[in-house]
Amino acid sequence: MEIFKYMETYDYEQLIFCQDKTSGLKAIIAIHDTTLGPALGGTRMWNYATEEEAIEDALRLAKGMTYKNAAAGLNLGGGKTVIIGDPLTDKNEEMFRAFGRFIQGLNGRYITAEDVGTTVADMDLIHEETNYVTGISPAFGSSGNPSPVTAYGVYMGMKAAAMEAYGSDSLEGKTIAVQGVGNVAYKLCDFLHQESAKLIVADINQASVDRAVKEFGATQVDVSEIYSQEADIFAPCALGAIINDDTISQLKVKVVAGAANNQLKEPRHGDKLHEMGIVYAPDYVINSGGVINVADELNGYNHERALKRVEGIYDTITRIFEISKRDGVASYMAADRLAEERIARMAKSRRQFLQNGKHSLTNR
Numbered sequence: 001m002e003i004f005k006y007m008e009t010y011d012y013e014q015l016i017f018c019q020d021k022t023s024g025l026k027a028i029i030a031i032h033d034t035t036l037g038p039a040l041g042g043t044r045m046w047n048y049a050t051e052e053e054a055i056e057d058a059l060r061l062a063k064g065m066t067y068k069n070a071a072a073g074l075n076l077g078g079g080k081t082v083i084i085g086d087p088l089t090d091k092n093e094e095m096f097r098a099f100g101r102f103i104q105g106l107n108g109r110y111i112t113a114e115d116v117g118t119t120v121a122d123m124d125l126i127h128e129e130t131n132y133v134t135g136i137s138p139a140f141g142s143s144g145n146p147s148p149v150t151a152y153g154v155y156m157g158m159k160a161a162a163m164e165a166y167g168s169d170s171l172e173g174k175t176i177a178v179q180g181v182g183n184v185a186y187k188l189c190d191f192l193h194q195e196s197a198k199l200i201v202a203d204i205n206q207a208s209v210d211r212a213v214k215e216f217g218a219t220q221v222d223v224s225e226i227y228s229q230e231a232d233i234f235a236p237c238a239l240g241a242i243i244n245d246d247t248i249s250q251l252k253v254k255v256v257a258g259a260a261n262n263q264l265k266e267p268r269h270g271d272k273l274h275e276m277g278i279v280y281a282p283d284y285v286i287n288s289g290g291v292i293n294v295a296d297e298l299n300g301y302n303h304e305r306a307l308k309r310v311e312g313i314y315d316t317i318t319r320i321f322e323i324s325k326r327d328g329v330a331s332y333m334a335a336d337r338l339a340e341e342r343i344a345r346m347a348k349s350r351r352q353f354l355q356n357g358k359h360s361l362t363n364r
């Protein structure tokens with residue numbers, strides 16, 4: 001990979017490599033765009049097969065956060081970190097504290113939170129070294145684990161997509177095939193069960209499946225069979241790139257709406273869904289509840305205010321379907337337009353001088 005060429009093509013600002021021998025920390029922070037504000041995005045810990053794979057993931061996820069934050073109406077740019085390692089065996093206190101010091105060194109250009117493989121406890125360790133971290137324990141006045149709020153946003157977005165496909169946003173009696181029943185999807189299944197939806201679930205972790213079967217009366221299917229279920233809605237809540245050449249022809253649903261990041265393997269798969277008449281709720285919009293929730297910490301966290309804002313995902317998804325119809329483009333492209341237009345407007349708007357202490361001449 002030619003890194004500078006890639007960064008130039010997609011207009012990345014900065015890529016930072018962090019190494020700490022004692023703790024074994026190998027982290028890559030990618031800052032994509034800070035037009036709207038400091039880059040906010042989670043830290044993923046994953047056992048990447050190669051360094052190149054880790055760099056690509058950090059870059060791709062950081063750009064996703066620029067779009068997610070812009071479309072959510074937040075005054076935040078996009079960034080993300082990946083830590084190379086197995087989250088089950090390679091974590092230690094020194095690692096997250098060393099990482100916290102690297103974040104502090106960026107002086108607020110990047111703010112972190114949880115992502116796959118990291119927890120509130122990890123964020124608390126980072127917080128020992130820097131304030132530029134969200135999703136820490138509620139005892140610190142923070143918002144805690146973002147997953148339940150992400151799930152609430154996905155539930156709202158799914159309702160908006162159901163309205164588009166079925167003319168009603170009720171999910172009562174709808175059959176929903178859920179791929180992966182981890183942190184977000186467990187809570188999502190809870191909301192869906194409360195609305196009397198029928199659930200079909202698949203997960204590589206049998207304990208997670210058992211819990212959904214027991215608590216929500218879900219039906220278990222093999223992980224390879226989740227795409228071809230006779231269902232109304234497919235909710236991808238595990239991995240990225242699951243809408244691809246192999247899976248797309250198996251889908252029998254009218255709606256794809258789930259929590260996973262980067263669901264489309266390539267943009268053309270979003271076009272294909274559009275051609276097939278499948279309503280697709282763009283991933284970074286429907287799953288923005290987590291970042292909306294942690295971003296509220298910048299105002300002094302208020303749970304009710306954050307939930308109210310997360311409910312707005314329903315309207316944002318509806319607006320995206322309107323743009324899709326207005327411009328005759330697939331919904332993923334309509335979402336990109338919404339985000340890009342906001343960033344472009346803010347970049348162009350006239351910036352008047354504001355005193356920030358640096359021009360006061362008091363430091364001489």
Ligand SMILES: NC(=O)c1ccc[n+]([C@@H]2O[C@H](COP(=O)([O-])OP(=O)(O)OC[C@H]3O[C@@H](n4cnc5c(N)ncnc54)[C@H](O)[C@@H]3O)[C@@H](O)[C@H]2O)c1
Nearest residue numbers: 146147150180182183184203204205238259260261287290
């Ligand atoms: N947690 C959040 O607040 C949040 C916010 C935005 C986006 N997301 C995205 O949502 C997705 C889920 O996040 P999470 O926090 O619930 O993660 P998680 O790790 O708790 O859950 C993922 C689940 O998927 C299962 N899984 C993995 N591979 C699978 C496969 N091939 N088939 C079926 N199941 C499989 C795992 O066993 C696990 O139970 C991720 O893509 C994440 O990036 C999460």
Ligand SMILES: CC(C)C[C@H](N)C(=O)O
Nearest residue numbers: 042113114115146290291
């Ligand atoms: C800031 C975090 C809560 C972000 C979350 N991991 C996401 O992908 O949206």
